[in-house]
Amino acid sequence: MTDDDDLSLDPDFVRQFERDMRRPPCQLYLISPATIDDHFVDQLRAALDGGSVAAFQLRLKDMDEDAIAHLAVPLQRLCAEREVAFIVNDSIALAKRLGADGVHLGQSDGDPREARKILGPLAQIGVTCHDSRHLAMEAGEAGADYVAFGAFFPTTTKETVHRPEPVILSWWSSVFELPCVAIGGITAQNAGPLVEAGADFLAVSSAVWTHPGGPGAGVAAFAPVLAHKR
Ligand SMILES: Cc1ncc(COP(=O)(O)OP(=O)(O)O)c(N)n1
Numbered sequence: 270m271t272d273d274d275d276l277s278l279d280p281d282f283v284r285q286f287e288r289d290m291r292r293p294p295c296q297l298y299l300i301s302p303a304t305i306d307d308h309f310v311d312q313l314r315a316a317l318d319g320g321s322v323a324a325f326q327l328r329l330k331d332m333d334e335d336a337i338a339h340l341a342v343p344l345q346r347l348c349a350e351r352e353v354a355f356i357v358n359d360s361i362a363l364a365k366r367l368g369a370d371g372v373h374l375g376q377s378d379g380d381p382r383e384a385r386k387i388l389g390p391l392a393q394i395g396v397t398c399h400d401s402r403h404l405a406m407e408a409g410e411a412g413a414d415y416v417a418f419g420a421f422f423p424t425t426t427k428e429t430v431h432r433p434e435p436v437i438l439s440w441w442s443s444v445f446e447l448p449c450v451a452i453g454g455i456t457a458q459n460a461g462p463l464v465e466a467g468a469d470f471l472a473v474s475s476a477v478w479t480h481p482g483g484p485g486a487g488v489a490a491f492a493p494v495l496a497h498k499r
């Protein structure tokens with residue numbers, strides 16, 4: 270037998286091929302600023318006009334639930350019009366009250382199983398897993414719809430202590446079908462390795478809301494990097 274007769278394929282090539290076949294392209298997951306006012310709906314509209322966005326997370330910190338519920342109304346309506354999933358941060362009860370499409374839970378924000386019981390089978394439940402394969406597998410077993418790893422880069426949006434490497438995304442996406450989200454200091458300039466490693470979603474806040482050209486330009490700037498080969 271000659272080398273030409275060896276029909277076996279490189280296992281890395283096969284793994285990559287299989288992943289490409291079953292995973293849709295990476296998409297943008299917008300995170301709101303930590304404080305907003307009644308005019309923010311115009312900012313969100315501008316952002317959504319800038320390009321494709323899969324999900325919007327209402328992440329308002331240090332605000333009571335009634336105030337968040339008030340601010341949520343026009344944002345949720347806009348998301349519904351644009352077919353963008355409306356995700357509430359931190360609170361299963363608020364997600365239920367608003368009839369949101371889902372909830373994002375940090376490690377101390379509640380149990381994904383409880384969220385599933387309260388929000389039902391169609392709710393999108395996400396779980397923060399920092400830089401931990403173990404937490405991600407636990408979240409998957411608890412019925413999460415996505416796992417989130419981060420912070421990949423320094424960020425001023427949140428104090429962070431964990432700094433995963435992109436390889437956690439390649440490991441996750443080659444072993445599990447459950448989508449993975451990358452978060453933390455992500456910009457159009459630094460996102461390439463995360464997309465190439467297999468992130469299903471880039472969760473982004475300040476790179477969009479503080480973009481010098483406005484939020485629409487902030488979203489548009491991600492289009493080329495989202496098209497990177499994974
Ligand atoms: C998509 C996504 N990933 C991670 C987080 C962080 O959640 P958490 O650790 O609970 O921190 P806070 O956002 O609540 O400050 C997130 N919100 N979204």
Ligand SMILES: Cc1ncsc1CCOP(=O)(O)O
Nearest residue numbers: 420424426453454473474475
């Ligand atoms: C909520 C959160 N969780 C980990 S990093 C982070 C902040 C994401 O915002 P930015 O994209 O501005 O770094």
Ligand SMILES: [Mg+2]
Nearest residue numbers: 359374375378
């Ligand atoms: Mg939280």
